[in-house]
Amino acid sequence: MAETARQIADDLRSRITSGELDAGDRLPGEPALVTKYGVAKETARRALTLLVTEGLAVRKRGSGTYVRDFRPIRRVANRRLAQDGWGAGRSIWGADLGDRQLSVVDLKVSETAPPSQVARSLDLGEAESVIVRSRRFVVEGEPVQMATSYLPAELVRESAIAQPDTGPGGTYARLADLGLAPVRFTEELRARMPSPAESDLLALSEGTPVVEICRTAFTKEGRPIEVNQMLLDAGVYVLEYHLDS
Known part of the structure; x- marks a missing residue:
């Protein structure tokens, strides 16, 4: 048979x-x-x-x-977002990669009007703008993720967040410097097939899906301070979550 x-x-x-x-x-x-x-x-x-x-x-x-000659990336959300990492000036990618080589390419920073969904998530008024940080992440020569972050421009435009190099600890460390440290996060995940443009940017093989993650960061007062829309190559990631009952 x-x-x-x-x-x-x-x-x-x-x-x-x-x-x-x-x-x-x-x-x-x-x-x-x-x-x-x-x-x-x-x-x-x-x-x-x-x-x-x-x-x-x-x-x-x-x-x-x-x-494939590539080790999967184990993305442990609880560990990578812990304050003892970025608060000490370390990249949140360090929790995923250890000593593996990471490059950030196609980095663009701008101020613009937010998409309607982002404006709702950040509780922004009609005339308010956002600082947008878009970039692509490459691990050991392979593109693995695209990400676009949106933050209220009124709060961050005078900080390093509005510059290409945010400094040690990245965006979350700079938010902490502004008294806006993120202490709670939500993530929504969706698996789907990529568009042709997304396939090209992530160098995806035919038939490879992506995982779309939308993360919102909140301050201790409950204010939404960042929306980060990520697109991951599903073929190179293991997503791990630690949940207490």
């Missing part, structure tokens, strides 16, 4: 996780899978696409499909 695409992907995945197929190794091509499993070429293609979508494999045009 012919194997399904999911069963073939399960077989290949077990060979990857066991170490039989190592990072950078070429996976069996469609003709080899057709012969081995007795399936149609389209079924073989779907099996390989499943592994690409999971972030375990990458396609190289004209060459084949290879085991």
Whole structure:
């Protein structure tokens, strides 16, 4: 009986996780899978696409499909947002990456009118503007996330938040300097397929979804002080949350 695409992907995945197929190794091509499993070429293609979508494999045009040579990023929201990190001048990315190399590219800072949803989240009046910080994050040469932060311009335009380099501890440390330290956060997550432009910016393989996260930061008085809209390559992230009962 012919194997399904999911069963073939399960077989290949077990060979990857066991170490039989190592990072950078070429996976069996469609003709080899057709012969081995007795399936149609389209079924073989779907099996390989499943592994690409999971972030375990990458396609190289004209060459084949290879085991991805990249360690997943474990994003522990509780740990990365802890005040003892950014409050001590450390990047919140340090909680995710340790000593792995991080680059910030395409950084743009501007003042503009907020999108309507952001204005509602920040409780802004009709004539109020926001400082916008947009950037793309690259880890070990791979783009992994895009992010755009919105903060009330009236409160932060005279601070380093309105400059490209916010200094040690980043935006949250500068908010603390202004007496606006964030002490509570909410995050809304949604998985979806990316637009063509998003796929290009994150260098996504065909069929790879993204995780959209919208985080709102609040001061101890309950004032919303930042909205951060993030787009993550779902294939390279593990999202971990620690919840007390």
